[in-house]
Amino acid sequence: MSVVLNPSSFTGSDNVPGNSYAYCIDLQTPWFLSKGAMIAYYGQVRFSALTHGLQGGLLDMVARRFSAPMYLGDYVVADGFGKLILGDRGYDINSYDLDDGNLTIRQSNLLAFEPGLSLNQSIVPGFLTLIGTGRFLASSNGPVMFAEPPLRVDPEALVGWADCPSPSHHYDESWITGFVSAGARRFGVQSGEERQFDFTGAGTVLIQSSEKVIDDSSLVRTLENQIPGLSPSGLQRINQVVSQQLQQS
Incomplete structure (x- = not known):
């Protein structure tokens, strides 16, 4: 019989005993949480949307610490006292501590963070940057590996990177040759064998042990925000690419 939990x-704050898929926050001060991450709690906890209803200290905290307007609807503030248990669709959950650090992470992997950290939108679509000192929680499809640059990473396996420059895109030479010779018929078909993120310089790269993106809704939102600025010919081209990709999928 499974162990029956109680307060x-x-x-403290740690993974649920014997369970790498759930994490318990010993809530004493407010935390930012990914919407839907709470699966249970003991105590008195209040959840407030970032888009409306905030007052006083919480409103000031969000204004100072959450500088990613595109993602306001994806997070809530949890405040009060108790044991707050989080989960993310059965993915592994780990906690990480930043000490006056700078870490960029895929938005769909960022589960929660303390307000000692400031959140900013990254220049890389679908990623967010945490700056400061504090703890954050990240989910991953399998355990996370830590690697030093220089290295190249499958985009779908990348969780994030700390204290190193943003990556550049690297395209495999054989893929480029095939792309050109095929008259661009393979446009939109990309995998880690064809396209990688190229990291250089000092720092640490976080890699999940799977080539499966947890969720691509933030990237979709980024693309949607670019559509109003496209010309009719640009929209037609995007429509062609989407149609090709749907057929191949």
């Missing part, structure tokens, strides 16, 4: 089962 005394949790010591």
Whole structure:
């Protein structure tokens, strides 16, 4: 029979005992949470949307710490006191501590973070940057590996990177040759064998042990925001690419 949990089962903030897929926050101060991440809690906890209803100290905290307007609807503030249990569709959850650091992470992997960290939109679509000192929680499809540059990473396996420059795109030479010779018929078909993120310089790269993006809704939103600025010919081209990709999928 499985162990039955109660408030005394949790010591501080850590993974639920014997369970890498759930994490318990010992809530004493407010946290930013990904919407829908809460699966249970003990105590008195309030959840507030970032888009409306905030007042006083919470409103000031969001204004100072959350500089990613595109993602306001994806997070809430949890405040109060208790044991707050988080999960993310059965993916692994780990906590990480930044000490006056700078880390960029895929938005769909960022589960929660303390307000000692400031959140900014990254110049890389679909990623966010955490700056400052504090703890954050990240989910991943399998355990996370840490690697030093220089290296190239499958875009779908990339979780994030810390204290190193943003990556550039690298395209495999054989893929480029095939792309050109095929008259661009393969446009839109990309994998880690064809396209990689190229990291250079000092720092650490976080890689999940799977080539599966947890969720691409943030990238879709980024693309949607670019559509109003496209010309009719640009929209037609995008429509062609989407149609090709749907047929191949």
